[in-house]
Amino acid sequence: MQAEAPAIVPSDVADLVRRAAALIFDVDGTLAETEELHRQAFNHAFVRHGLDWQWDRAVYKDLLRVTGGKERIRAHHERLRITAPLPDEDIAALHRIKTAHYAELVETGCCPLRPGVTDLLTAAKTRGQRLAIATTTSHGNIDALLSRALGKRWAADFDAIVAGDDVPHKKPAPDVYIEILARLKLNPSVCLAIEDSANGLVAASRANIPVIITRSMFFRDDNFSEARVVLDDLSGLV
Numbered sequence: 196m197q198a199e200a201p202a203i204v205p206s207d208v209a210d211l212v213r214r215a216a217a218l219i220f221d222v223d224g225t226l227a228e229t230e231e232l233h234r235q236a237f238n239h240a241f242v243r244h245g246l247d248w249q250w251d252r253a254v255y256k257d258l259l260r261v262t263g264g265k266e267r268i269r270a271h272h273e274r275l276r277i278t279a280p281l282p283d284e285d286i287a288a289l290h291r292i293k294t295a296h297y298a299e300l301v302e303t304g305c306c307p308l309r310p311g312v313t314d315l316l317t318a319a320k321t322r323g324q325r326l327a328i329a330t331t332t333s334h335g336n337i338d339a340l341l342s343r344a345l346g347k348r349w350a351a352d353f354d355a356i357v358a359g360d361d362v363p364h365k366k367p368a369p370d371v372y373i374e375i376l377a378r379l380k381l382n383p384s385v386c387l388a389i390e391d392s393a394n395g396l397v398a399a400s401r402a403n404i405p406v407i408i409t410r411s412m413f414f415r416d417d418n419f420s421e422a423r424v425v426l427d428d429l430s431g432l433v
Contacts, residue, residue: 233297
């Protein structure tokens with residue numbers, strides 16, 4: 196059995212959120228349950244590229260421990276141990292196909308923001324809190340999701356957006372969070388990270404930022420004992 200964070204009553208959680216100078220959001224699994232669409236998009240890319248790979252949910256859940264789409268492709272190929280490593284250009288081509296198909300899937304409207312997310316973003320802006328995104332995914336994936344959910348001008352509401360390719364090391368390294376803090380010019384203790392995975396929790400914690408976890412489909416059984424609180428979703432935090 197995984198250790199759990201100490202129980203905090205909802206009023207205390209809401210107060211923790213309201214007191215933060217900045218709310219820093221992960222994207223995949225946190226803002227929306229996107230990982231299943233990513234899995235489908237990877238499989239589409241493999242077919243288009245003439246590969247006989249097929250990532251079912253169990254395989255993909257295991258590969259999610261590897262952060263970054265290109266890194267995930269490389270890790271899977273290395274585990275097969277059947278041919279020489281894929282060249283970087285082949286991995287990049289696969290990832291471009293995958294990213295384009297992911298955007299097409301998102302555009303159908305099949306992946307809304309998770310419960311409570313829109314209300315929390317609106318309330319935070321009304322209170323004058325700063326908003327930021329710290330994610331391993333790409334800028335293209337962020338834009339595909341949030342343009343559909345929040346409108347084409349969504350980025351104007353965020354004071355800083357740092358994606359995986361903007362920093363040397365992806366989560367669980369703290370690089371994205373350290374870069375966010377530098378851009379916001381804030382002390383980590385006055386910020387609050389909102390994550391859904393152990394990798395995200397570790398990354399924010401290494402940057403000394405307190406963390407709220409919102410459980411997601413693929414990571415709900417991770418060890419979240421270092422989080423300030425673990426929630427099923429972000430409803431009722433306004």
